[in-house]
Structures are given as structure tokens and as C-alpha cells.
Amino acid sequence: MTTFQTxxxxxxxxxxPAISFARPKDQVDYHVPIGLCEDYAAESRCMDVVxxxxxxxxxxxxxxxxxxxxxxxxxxxxxxxxxxFWDDLIRTAVVEQGxxxxxxxCYGPRWACGGRSDTFWKRPPRxxxxxxxxxxxxxxxxxxxxxxxxxxxxxxxxxxxTGNLAEYAALVQAGSLGVRHGNAEARVVLGGIAHDLDFLxxxxxxxxxxxxxxxxxxxxxxxTWSPTATEGITGYVERAAEIVRKHGDxxxxxxxxxxxxxxxxxxxxxxFYRARYDYEHTPYYQAVQLVKTLTLLLATEKLSLVAxxxxxxxxxxxxxIGDVNNRYLGIxxxxxxxxxxxxxxxxxxxVFSRKSRCIDDQLELKVFRGPRPEAHAFRLxxxxxxxxxWLRTNDGQSSSGNGKLLVDERRSDFELVLPGGRESGPVTVxxxxxxxxxxxxxxxxxxxxxxxxxxLKGGDLLVARVGVGR
Numbered sequence: 001m002t003t004f005q006t007x008x009x010x011x012x013x014x015x016x017p018a019i020s021f022a023r024p025k026d027q028v029d030y031h032v033p034i035g036l037c038e039d040y041a042a043e044s045r046c047m048d049v050v051x052x053x054x055x056x057x058x059x060x061x062x063x064x065x066x067x068x069x070x071x072x073x074x075x076x077x078x079x080x081x082x083x084x085f086w087d088d089l090i091r092t093a094v095v096e097q098g099x100x101x102x103x104x105x106c107y108g109p110r111w112a113c114g115g116r117s118d119t120f121w122k123r124p125p126r127x128x129x130x131x132x133x134x135x136x137x138x139x140x141x142x143x144x145x146x147x148x149x150x151x152x153x154x155x156x157x158x159x160x161x162t163g164n165l166a167e168y169a170a171l172v173q174a175g176s177l178g179v180r181h182g183n184a185e186a187r188v189v190l191g192g193i194a195h196d197l198d199f200l201x202x203x204x205x206x207x208x209x210x211x212x213x214x215x216x217x218x219x220x221x222x223x224t225w226s227p228t229a230t231e232g233i234t235g236y237v238e239r240a241a242e243i244v245r246k247h248g249d250x251x252x253x254x255x256x257x258x259x260x261x262x263x264x265x266x267x268x269x270x271x272f273y274r275a276r277y278d279y280e281h282t283p284y285y286q287a288v289q290l291v292k293t294l295t296l297l298l299a300t301e302k303l304s305l306v307a308x309x310x311x312x313x314x315x316x317x318x319x320x321i322g323d324v325n326n327r328y329l330g331i332x333x334x335x336x337x338x339x340x341x342x343x344x345x346x347x348x349x350x351v352f353s354r355k356s357r358c359i360d361d362q363l364e365l366k367v368f369r370g371p372r373p374e375a376h377a378f379r380l381x382x383x384x385x386x387x388x389x390w391l392r393t394n395d396g397q398s399s400s401g402n403g404k405l406l407v408d409e410r411r412s413d414f415e416l417v418l419p420g421g422r423e424s425g426p427v428t429v430x431x432x433x434x435x436x437x438x439x440x441x442x443x444x445x446x447x448x449x450x451x452x453x454x455x456l457k458g459g460d461l462l463v464a465r466v467g468v469g470r
Contacts, residue, residue: 029355029381032298034348035064035102035307036331037257040089041318042073050089053311054097056332060342061349065093066102066256066307068153072109072121075134083141094145102256102307104150104191105135105175106160124163124171132174139182150189150217150256151175156199159321161191165199169207176212187214192257194219195226197239204247215304216244219257223280223289224325225272229394230292231374233258237300252304255297259309260289262339263328267403270323277393278405279459283333287340288390288432288461290331292374294348295388299358299376308345312336340433347434351463355381362419363387364448370412373456377418383467387416387451390461408458416451416464427451427466442466 038053057065067089075081093099107121112130115123125131131151139149152175155161155168163171168191176188190213193200204210218240222228228236237253244251264281267274279285290308297306313330320326331341356378363377375389391410427442439462443450451464 027355029357030301031352031355032303033064033100033305034062034294034345034352035066035100035256035305036060036062036311036345037066037307037309038311039068040085042070044318045085047085047088047092050092052336054093054099056311056336056342057099058097060331060345061353062308062345063098064100064102064305064307066104066150069103069105069138070107071105071112071131071134072107074138075109075112077111078130081134081137090142090145101146102148102150102189102305103146104153104189105138106152106191119162122160122162124161124167128170128174131171132178135175135178136182137178139179139186141182143183143186147185148187148189148215149175149179150191151213152191154194154219155191156196157194165203165207169203169209172209172212188212189215189217189254189256192217192219193240194221194257195236197236197243200240201243201247204243210248210251214251215254216240216248216251217254217256220255220293221259223269223273223394224259224261225270225322227273227394229392230289231296231392231394233293233296234300237297237302241300241302253302254305254307255303256305256307257309258293258297258306259329260286260293261325261328262286262313262341263325267405270325276406277408277459279408280393280405284340284432285459287344288459290341290344291348291388291432291461291463292390294352295376298352298356298378299360301358313339343433347430347432347463350434351386351465352378352380356386359385359419364417366415366417368413368415370414370456371410373412373414375416377416379420385418385420385449385466387418387464388461389414389416389454389456389464391456391458393459410458412456414454414456416454418449418451418466420447420449427464429454430463430465432461432463437462 036057093101108125110120112125113120113123151172153160179186179188220233222230222233261281262283264275269275269281275281297303310329312332313334314327315334331339331345333339359377359379365375371391373389374392377387379385429437429439439453439455441452
């Protein structure tokens with residue numbers, strides 16, 4: 001017998017799914033939606049929190065929100081569905097606020113997974129059909145509001161999945177069939193792959209998974225839970241795209257979870273990364289890192305959606321899976337205190353609110369003093385151009401041998417040369433949170449736009465925007 005615990009239903013029959021988030025193959029200019037992520041633990045979930053979270057999304061220009069729908073608290077017993085909170089959340093976000101939700105469904109209830117009392121939730125269900133049934137119910141119930149369904153979270157991470165590849169493949173098949181029976185128009189998203197692309201390659205090459213998923217989702221926390229430099233994220237995306245091209249069906253790629261914590265203890269950030277410079281993993285540098293990361297991801301031109309994790313920091317007393325960094329990933333602080341990252345996300349959204357194309361292949365960089373910056377350039381749909389530049393923080397060296405953080409004394413003076421333009425004049429230059437800087441002029445010669453008098457010091461980032469004459 002199937003029973004539902006609800007609070008009045010959604011009452012939104014006229015809301016049609018509007019999300020595919022698949023980049024059209026023939027479009028050179030394209031807008032990549034930037035969203036946020038948030039989870040709602042059973043002990044603290046309430047609609048007042050949801051509404052405040054949605055306010056943060058709107059203020060930051062994030063029109064997409066990735067949320068978890070926990071199977072373990074939705075289906076306490078077989079066929080007994082507790083959906084009142086989720087009905088309210090989905091109605092408020094989608095119908096009232098116009099925020100597009102991209103939910104993922106996990107973790108397993110004890111009755112479905114069995115095993116030890118402290119780890120049952122990350123075990124594969126004994127009967128994959130149980131997962132398929134709940135996915136069918138959810139896809140059907142929210143067919144007017146939700147158009148994508150992600151199956152589990154980070155199946156390549158033992159913190160969230162203790163099964164093997166074959167067991168996850170079985171879960172995907174059952175979950176996908178459930179979604180398609182519940183809503184034939186919905187798209188199925190593979191559970192986010194965190195760092196380990198070998199897992200993705202083995203899954204697609206060795207198991208019959210590709211035909212069951214429409215979107216491949218990636219996760220990334222370089223320089224927080226990985227020693228890899230942030231700039232390595234482009235190679236990470238490139239390799240994932242090649243794996244999907246070779247072993248999949250050329251599905252669109254998302255990076256629907258990416259982040260950087262604003263916490264460290266001395267040089268230690270995590271068991272995987274140690275800071276070198278004193279500005280790393282501070283609230284302001286989290287904002288710099290956000291702009292760096294989003295710039296790098298846009299420059300790959302291989303992603304259809306990006307979502308930053310997460311909306312707000314957690315109180316020190318909150319239990320988390322993994323280490324303390326999980327409490328310091330928010331663009332807002334505890335109790336929604338303003339952090340620079342919130343300003344940075346809003347600024348980035350304003351700069352890249354329209355379609356753009358990467359023009360790195362037409363960018364020239366002339367360095368007059370100091371190290372060579374990392375730089376990327378874009379042409380926006382209105383004809384203006386944007387360049388983003390910074391000095392790499394992680395150059396493969398670890399923190400100093402005595403365990404103390406270093407002061408970054410690097411300075412760079414340089415010029416950026418962009419294509420096109422017949423006008424000269426000032427160039428508008430900003431820092432990571434959108435404050436105007438005094439450096440920079442623009443001149444044009446031989447149909448090239450020169451952004452002159454550019455200056456950077458370690459730990460900083462600049463965004464330069466210049467209009468183009470018609």
C-alpha cells in the first residue's frame with residue numbers, strides 16, 4: 001500500500017519543465033547557467049531557512065539550485081512517503097520564486113540497505129528495484145516542476161557509496177527506468193563524479209550505463225581536498241569530455257558541485273592539501289578562487305551548467321561527513337553573515353549574464369616585470385570583451401619547510417592584447433568582488449585592443465572589461 005504525507009500538494013499544473021541544460025552543438029556563443037547548492041538535514045530543515053536560501057540565490061543571480069532529496073527520510077517504510085517538506089520547498093522555489101531545481105536522490109533507508117547501523121545509508125540497496133520505485137514516484141509527482149533527476153551522489157567516493165561499480169550500475173539502471181516511467185520527458189543525471197575520472201571511465205566502458213543517463217555530472221574541490229592546482233580543472237574537464245566521447249554517447253557535462261573552503265589551521269587545509277601563502281583559505285581568497293574557478297570552467301566551453309557549493313556555512317556544532325572544511329564552503333557565513341564570495345558570485349553573474357565565447361586563442365600576453373599571469377579572455381554578445389587574470393597560487397610547491405605560511409611578494413606588470421576594436425579609451429578594471437581599480441587603459445592599433453598598465457600581486461585577481469567599436 002502506498003501512502004503519502006503531504007501539506008496540500010503543489011497545485012501547479014501549468015508549470016512546464018524548462019530545463020535541459022544541454023549546450024546546442026551549433027552555437028558558438030552560449031550562456032552557462034551558474035547555480036548554488038544546499039542540503040536540508042532532517043534536524044534543521046524548515047521553510048523559513050529555505051526562503052532565506054532562495055533570497056541568497058536571487059541576490060547572487062543564481063537561478064539554479066541543486067538540492068538533495070534524501071531517500072532515507074522520504075520513504076521511512078516501503079511505500080510510506082513523507083513529502084510535506086519537499087512539496088513546500090519545490091512549490092516555493094519553482095512556482096513562487098522561479099528558481100530551477102536540479103535534485104539528486106540519495107541515501108538509502110535502513111530497510112532497503114541493511115548493514116551496520118552507522119553506515120547503512122551509503123550501502124547499495126539490496127533490491128535496486130526499490131530505488132527505481134521511489135524514482136518513479138518522484139518523477140511522476142513533480143513532473144511539472146522538475147525536469148532532471150540525479151541518481152545518488154559521488155558514487156566514486158567511499159564517504160558516500162560503499163558498493164562497487166557493478167552495484168552502482170544496477171542502481172543507475174533501476175533509477176533511470178523509474179524516472180522514465182514516471183516522466184518520459186525528464187532527463188537522468190549520473191551521480192556527480194568527484195576527482196576520480198578512472199571511476200567514470202570504468203563505469204562507462206565496462207558497464208551498460210551510458211544508455212541510461214542523459215547528463216554526466218562532475219564535482220571538484222582542487223586545493224581543498226586535492227593537491228592539484230586550481231588551474232588543473234581545465235584538464236579535468238577535458239579528460240572527462242574525452243571519456244564521454246569515447247565510451248559514452250557524448251552527453252552534456254555539468255559541474256554541479258564545485259567549491260573552496262574559507263578555513264585552515266596553520267598551513268593545514270585538509271589531509272590532501274597544505275597552504276603555502278597566508279591569504280589561502282581566507283574569506284576574501286575564497287571569493288578570488290570562485291572567480292578563478294568559474295572563469296576556467298567557462299574557458300573550457302564544454303560545460304552546460306555550473307553550481308557552486310554552497311549557500312551558507314554551518315555552525316561549529318553541526319555534524320558533517322568528512323572534515324571541518326565542510327562547514328566553511330558557503331558564500332554566506334553562519335546565520336547568513338555576508339562573505340566576499342557572495343559579492344563575487346553576484347559580480348560574476350553580472351559580467352557573464354549574456355552569451356559569450358572564449359577567445360583565448362586570440363589573446364596575447366606581454367609581461368614586463370615579474371611572473372607570467374594566468375589569463376583568459378571572452379567576447380560577450382554585445383561586442384564587449386572581458387579578460388580575467390591572476391598569478392597562480394599553487395605552482396607545485398608546498399608550504400615552507402618550517403611549516404609557516406609565506407607572504408606572497410610576487411608582482412607582475414603586463415599588457416593584454418585582444419582582437420578587434422577601433423577606439424581607444426579607459427578600460428574598466430575590477431577586483432574579484434566587483435570593486436573598480438585604478439589601473440588600466442585601452443588603446444587600439446591595427447585592429448588590436450591593448451589593455452595597458454595592468455598590475456597584479458600574489459593573491460589578487462583582476463577582471464578587465466572594454467567595449468569594442470562597431
